[in-house]
Amino acid sequence: MVTDLPKTDLPKIVEGWFVSFFEWFGELGLFCVRVARESFGAPWEGREFIRQMDDIGSKSFPLVALAGAATGVVLSLQTRDSLTRFGAQAMLPAVIVFSLIKESGPVITALIVSGRVGAGIGAELGSMRVTEQIDAMEVSAVNPYKFLASTRVLACLCMLPLLTLTADASGIFMGWVSTTLAHPMTFHFFLKSGLKEAAMNDFLPPTFKTAIFGLIIGFVSCFEGMRTQGGTAGVGRSATSSVVLSSLFIILADVILVRLIQVFFPS
Amino acid sequence: MTSTAEKPVADQTKQPTAEAPLVVSGLRKSFGSQNVLDGVDLTADRGQTIVVLGKSGTGKSVLLKLMVGLQKPDSGSIRILGQEIVGLDMDHLNEIRKKIGFLFQQAALYDSLTVAENVEFPLDRHTTLPDGERREKVRTLLASVGMEDASNKLPSDISGGMQKRVGLARALALDPEILLFDEPTSGLDPITTAEIGELVVKLQKERNLTSVVVTHDIHSAKSFADRFVLLREGKVVIDGTFSQLEQSSDSFVVQFLKDAG
Numbered sequence: 001m002v003t004d005l006p007k008t009d010l011p012k013i014v015e016g017w018f019v020s021f022f023e024w025f026g027e028l029g030l031f032c033v034r035v036a037r038e039s040f041g042a043p044w045e046g047r048e049f050i051r052q053m054d055d056i057g058s059k060s061f062p063l064v065a066l067a068g069a070a071t072g073v074v075l076s077l078q079t080r081d082s083l084t085r086f087g088a089q090a091m092l093p094a095v096i097v098f099s100l101i102k103e104s105g106p107v108i109t110a111l112i113v114s115g116r117v118g119a120g121i122g123a124e125l126g127s128m129r130v131t132e133q134i135d136a137m138e139v140s141a142v143n144p145y146k147f148l149a150s151t152r153v154l155a156c157l158c159m160l161p162l163l164t165l166t167a168d169a170s171g172i173f174m175g176w177v178s179t180t181l182a183h184p185m186t187f188h189f190f191l192k193s194g195l196k197e198a199a200m201n202d203f204l205p206p207t208f209k210t211a212i213f214g215l216i217i218g219f220v221s222c223f224e225g226m227r228t229q230g231g232t233a234g235v236g237r238s239a240t241s242s243v244v245l246s247s248l249f250i251i252l253a254d255v256i257l258v259r260l261i262q263v264f265f266p267s
Numbered sequence: 268m269t270s271t272a273e274k275p276v277a278d279q280t281k282q283p284t285a286e287a288p289l290v291v292s293g294l295r296k297s298f299g300s301q302n303v304l305d306g307v308d309l310t311a312d313r314g315q316t317i318v319v320l321g322k323s324g325t326g327k328s329v330l331l332k333l334m335v336g337l338q339k340p341d342s343g344s345i346r347i348l349g350q351e352i353v354g355l356d357m358d359h360l361n362e363i364r365k366k367i368g369f370l371f372q373q374a375a376l377y378d379s380l381t382v383a384e385n386v387e388f389p390l391d392r393h394t395t396l397p398d399g400e401r402r403e404k405v406r407t408l409l410a411s412v413g414m415e416d417a418s419n420k421l422p423s424d425i426s427g428g429m430q431k432r433v434g435l436a437r438a439l440a441l442d443p444e445i446l447l448f449d450e451p452t453s454g455l456d457p458i459t460t461a462e463i464g465e466l467v468v469k470l471q472k473e474r475n476l477t478s479v480v481v482t483h484d485i486h487s488a489k490s491f492a493d494r495f496v497l498l499r500e501g502k503v504v505i506d507g508t509f510s511q512l513e514q515s516s517d518s519f520v521v522q523f524l525k526d527a528g
Contacts, residue, residue: 135337136437140364141364
């Protein structure tokens with residue numbers, strides 16, 4: 001027997017989704033423009049910027065170093081067998097070094113920072129929004145877009161490349177440790193073999209593309225935090241969406257950036 | 268129960284003056300289809316304390332937020348210290364904001380800063396006081412609200428009443444000419460409520476501030492209010508002294524006072 005299903009106006013629902021989707025992007029765009037504009041011009045928020053650099057950079061350092069080290073070990077373990085099978089074991093240092101500096105290091109750093117910092121910014125600004133601290137700041141004639149958002153975005157922009165270097169270095173080092181346990185070799189030899197074919201274009205563009213990832217983390221997290229509504233539940237939603245959306249945009253941006261690097265900085 | 272359309276008493280007793288630090292006229296604000304404020308007029312002369320009353324959701328807090336430019340009205344005018352703030356650019360609005368102190372309902376202290384740093388925040392940003400003088404001013408402000416012993420504590424380590432005191436010290440930091448209070452006694456026990464009320468009276472006497480207080484607490488408000496403004500469905504029902512409220516024949520005013528006990 002066929003029962004009457006509840007009638008839904010599907011076109012209207014779909015239209016609503018589309019409108020919300022484009023509204024979100026529109027608001028994000030306006031937010032980015034406003035924050036970018038506030039970043040240039042007095043008063044300079046030097047102290048807050050340094051505090052954010054410390055919070056985003058220094059405090060992410062151990063986590064990023066650990067993630068980089070784990071990646072180095074995994075790369076060594078995974079690729080050793082494959083390369084041995086094809087008789088290309090001598091390529092192992094180069095595979096580890098190239099994988100880390102070109103892709104694994106930057107992306108893993110960005111995802112780790114997105115998880116730690118993105119959630120932190122989303123929750124902190126969200127909490128400030130629902131407890132009227134951002135309103136209090138505005139009433140005190142302090143521009144929250146400059147004081148809160150612009151400092152965080154710039155700190156993310158500056159710290160991501162530095163953290164990527166950390167991940168690369170610890171990954172290469174632990175890749176050597178893992179490799180040398182199976183086939184002893186000096187670190188100098190490992191590094192020399194790994195970097196023999198490497199050029200600046202293999203190293204600099206992938207490292208500096210993480211500045212774009214930093215912008216994504218900063219903008220998305222600040223945007224989600226500052227538009228929080230709905231009390232503590234809203235704060236939780238902002239923290240989650242900051243991580244999810246910035247991680248997603250990092251992966252999508254990586255596709256475009258890798259292609260652009262190949263075109264503009266050929267190896 | 269329906270109320271009669273009684274003309275606001277203020278229209279009969281007090282004419283807006285050009286010098287009044289706070290003049291609101293024809294203010295309208297709606298959210299979607301809901302008219303929160305529907306043509307509100309309000310004038311506060313220098314040194315006056317106006318108490319805004321009304322049931323929850325009648326736009327009292329929205330009125331305060333409009334007065335500091337946190338929200339934009341749909342229409343109407345807000346003149347603060349002779350300057351129209353509706354449509355004012357951010358730089359000029361910020362100059363006006365420096366002359367307004369705002370005590371939020373939950374104090375809205377920055378929870379990553381200590382009590383002293385909260386009070387120091389506006390001073391640090393808008394004055395050129397040397398470090399020593401700035402710290403001395405913070406100490407004086409905290410002493411004036413009885414919170415000098417808590418200067419190194421975080422907001423999370425002090426009670427709600429103490430947070431409001433610190434919020435008040437922060438609101439006074441830039442020596443404002445106008446003070447806005449959003450439910451200064453909500454969520455506080457009767458003793459702390461009385462203390463906050465006494466504090467407001469003391470500060471009014473010391474500084475001759477123009478104040479607008481949004482509250483449900485009509486009893487404590489009697490101790491510091493010069494005039495009461497009662498809102499209903501976004502309109503001013505009555506604007507006058509407490510005795511004028513008591514003498515009003517408007518059914519809504521009568522019922523409101525009865526409900527307030």
